[in-house]
Amino acid sequence: MKLNILGxxxxxxxxxxxxxFLVDDFLLLDAGVISAVLxxxxxxxxxxxxxxxxxxxxVRGLPSFFDNLIVAGQQKAVQVIAGEETLRAVSEHLFNDAIWPDFSRLPSIERPVLSWRSIEPGPDLHLGDYVISAFVVNHSVPTLAFRIQHQGVSLFYASDMGPTPSLWRQIGQPDALIIEVSFPNQLEDLALKTGHLTPILMAAELALLPQRPPQIFVTHLKTFHAEKILEEIRGLNIPELTILQDGQQFNLRANPR
Ligand SMILES: [Zn+2]
Ligand SMILES: [Zn+2]
Structure with missing residues (x-):
């Protein structure tokens, strides 16, 4: 499984x-940036x-991405898959014909470039031979984490979450895990209030995993505190941790168990 870190x-x-995060060129996990880097x-x-x-x-990469597709004459709809509340928020507040056109009705209602599809925890969603599972995590708005499984490789992606202790026994044994750290330890109050993690809070979450995955990727550092957060993450001495950088590429492999 190829993982490209776009942002x-x-x-x-x-x-x-x-x-x-782009998986195998076709599946994008979150859309913070698209056309500015691809x-x-x-x-x-x-x-x-x-x-x-x-x-x-x-979601900020979506408007210019769909604008590009329509200009390019794209024939097939790109599916935007999310929980119901997220779909409602993005369609009502972003693609609402006021901030940006409703691309789920363009260039025609019959053949739009964007189609909405909901996902919820429980039943897996199949995209060809990729299996997607969703999990609820604690954040300031309704938020899902996702597990992507393909040919024996399992990637777990949780961006933007506060402590969610019930999560870690549900996700199986991923080969790679993406997890956030937004704030340094001294801003723990702010992290908890806004539904985010500090290095210490992240370590407490990871300690709840039955077994640490061989690759743990850290994302979502607040730039103004990046130096401090980096120092505190290194201080955790968790050898599996990699702090992500834009532009990196990884080839994820199944971990023999
Ligand atoms: Zn965020
Ligand atoms: Zn958020």
């Missing part, structure tokens, strides 16, 4: 984009976009 920031700054050809390979929640930094 992994918890805030925007030069060379750091909000969260967007060629037109690469954009046209995307067929499905999973959105964790409706916050601006996770």
């Amino acid at each position: 992994c920031g918890g805030s925007e700054s030069p060379d750091i984009h909000p969260p967007a 060629s037109p050809e690469a954009q046209q390979k995307i067929t499905h976009i999973l959105i964790s929640h409706a916050h601006h930094d996770h």
Whole structure:
């Protein structure tokens, strides 16, 4: 499973984009950035976009992406897949014909470039031979984490979450895990109030896993506190941790168990 880090920031700054992770060229996990970093050809390979929640930094790449598709004469709808509340928020407040056109009705109602599809915890969703599962996580708005399984490889993606102790026994044994750390330890109150993690809070979540995955990717650092957070994450001495950077690519493999 190929994983391209299009953006992994918890805030925007030069060379750091909000969260967007491209799996095997066709499946995008969150849409913090798309057209600012992908060629037109690469954009046209995307067929499905999973959105964790409706916050601006996770959907802000969608408007210009769909604008590009319609201009390019795209024939097939790209599916935007999310929980019901997220779909409602994005369609009512972003693609509402006021902020941006309703691309689920363009270029025609019969053959639009965007189609909405809901996902909920429980039943798996199948995209070809990829199996997607959704899990509720604690954040300031309704938010889902996702597990993507394909040919024996399992990737678990949780962006934007506060402590969610019940989560970790449900997710099986992923080969790779993406998890957030937004704030340094001294801002724990703010992290808890806004539904985010600090290095110490993240370590407490990871300690609830029956077994740590061989690769744990950290995302969503707030740029203004990045140095401090990096220092505190290194201090955790968890060897599996990698702090992500925009532009990185990984080839995820099944971990022999
Ligand atoms: Zn958020
Ligand atoms: Zn975010």
